[in-house]
Ligand SMILES: *[C@@H]1O[C@H](CO)[C@@H](O)[C@H](O)[C@H]1NC(C)=O
Ligand SMILES: *[C@@H]1O[C@H](CO)[C@@H](O)[C@H](O)[C@H]1NC(C)=O
């Protein structure tokens with residue numbers, strides 16, 4: 001018998017034919033997602049670059065360790081993990097690697113390992129081969145409003161005996177629009193913003209108060225008690241991510257700082273790092289509103305904290321806007337920022353659960369290593385990251401991931417109230433995590449039967465916190481421009497955290513890392529509770545802000561002094 005079996009397998013290998021294995025559907029969609037149309041079959045010889053996510057040896061261990069180092073009452077609070085410690089949890093077992101590589105080589109496929117922990121592989125094969133190997137029907141789909149075409153399938157299978165080893169194949173059932181840009185509202189002012197002269201005033205920054213008609217850095221400092229003394233710790237830096245080849249302009253930053261922060265050195269700037277063909281075009285007319293906003297308000301609020309603008313090009317092929325490439329790129333680094341802020345987002349439903357969960361676990365890895373990962377919650381109220389037609393409420397991605405801190409928007413200051421576009425709600429992918437269980441349960445009692453059936457009451461609630469998000473005045477190509485969106489709020493909150501981290505590091509303490517367990521416990525009373533306003537959408541009034549946490553403004557806006565003492569200083 002043994003001899004026969006060996007002979008058979010030898011024959012199969014010699015003939016180069018795939019070994020027949022029983023396949024089982026792994027991920028599928030019932031229909032083409034809203035906003036996309038099927039154009040027709042994909043050409044059989046088109047080459048597909050597919051990413052394979054392997055099952056990690058111990059994700060539960062990673063999450064346990066993340067909670068231990070991020071929960072203020074834990075004895076391990078602040079004892080962040082090293083790159084190697086995180087990778088020990090995330091790396092696949094030898095058994096997994098052997099099983100997947102054997103299956104690939106049986107099919108004549110070679111794989112490149114593309115992550116430092118070994119949990120990502122990349123393979124290339126033509127459509128006809130992929131259709132057989134994954135029992136799929138790769139076809140061409142168009143995103144209706146942009147016309148962008150991509151090759152996806154509504155379903156794919158993997159061998160039954162690989163279920164415990166292969167987490168997903170991507171991009172397959174993930175259908176994303178070309179960009180995760182949020183719909184910033186742009187109001188150009190006809191007032192020119194004169195170019196900054198080289199000689200700076202030494203008489204002091206403008207008094208910290210709020211002009212009546214717009215928000216500047218002095219206003220934020222006054223509202224949130226943010227100190228403007230220069231940071232001293234170069235190891236504590238912020239990464240601002242930018243996508244779609246949006247450029248941040250250094251000349252516009254100089255103009256902004258001249259008027260907002262005349263006491264800061266005239267050599268203050270951000271540095272640029274590039275990914276996926278990103279760039280650093282400094283032609284003033286090529287600057288992006290989002291990129292200028294995010295760099296001007298981080299550099300201008302977090303005094304002398306170094307800022308890196310990470311420019312991600314439009315040619316990212318990761319199938320999730322470049323978010324995956326950014327997470328893996330930063331995780332591969334030995335040196336990490338203390339804060340990452342991203343003013344982009346998407347709707348959860350576009351991304352397959354397995355892929356979304358893998359990205360969420362990448363944010364958990366960053367948190368375990370001591371990085372705070374902040375995202376804007378989105379600008380469509382309860383209708384999603386962008387305003388759109390809907391019946392059920394549309395949760396945002398990655399705001400629904402428990403390991404990011406989602407930032408909503410407020411406006412006005414006497415009193416400060418919710419901005420009506422501030423996205424918030426409950427994830428369909430992640431359950432209510434322990435750190436917010438009591439906050440969410442109080443809100444649900446307050447809510448009663450309002451909006452019942454339109455949202456997932458057992459999901460993770462977002463946003464976690466909020467900050468001003470209306471009429472942020474930036475310098476843009478020689479003019480002042482006012483912007484509205486949660487895009488303003490995430491860089492603002494990120495800057496507050498970066499200034500706190502500077503103080504912590506200067507006092508020999510660790511950075512805050514993953515913020516949520518801190519914010520919902522000792523940090524909660526350090527927030528300005530926002531109790532009025534709502535976030536309409538889907539033909540409803542959405543949710544209302546109220547006392548305590550709510551899915552419009554989260555726990556509220558920061559009070560730096562109180563946060564500093566909550567953090568133990
Ligand atoms: C595969 O998809 C094409 C459209 O791309 C469709 O015409 C065809 O019927 C599908 N085949 C199967 C077996 O479902
Ligand atoms: C700064 O430069 C401007 C124009 O170059 C000049 O008019 C002004 O007097 C200078 N101010 C000081 C304090 O040197």
Ligand SMILES: *[C@@H]1O[C@H](CO)[C@@H](O)[C@H](O)[C@H]1NC(C)=O
Nearest residue numbers: 245276277278279313314315
């Ligand atoms: C992105 O792709 C387009 C179309 O394939 C190409 O023309 C362009 O040069 C690429 N850009 C970069 C920065 O690689």
Ligand SMILES: *[C@@H]1O[C@H](CO)[C@@H](O)[C@H](O)[C@H]1NC(C)=O
Nearest residue numbers: 239273330333334335336337
């Ligand atoms: C990655 O590490 C290098 C070397 O320490 C550093 O120069 C770079 O800024 C880091 N990149 C990011 C995105 O943190």
Ligand SMILES: *[C@@H]1O[C@H](CO)[C@@H](O)[C@H](O)[C@H]1NC(C)=O
Nearest residue numbers: 427428429430431456458459
């Ligand atoms: C609601 O959330 C729970 C917890 O994450 C999840 O198991 C369930 O599938 C979600 N329901 C729907 C309809 O998405």
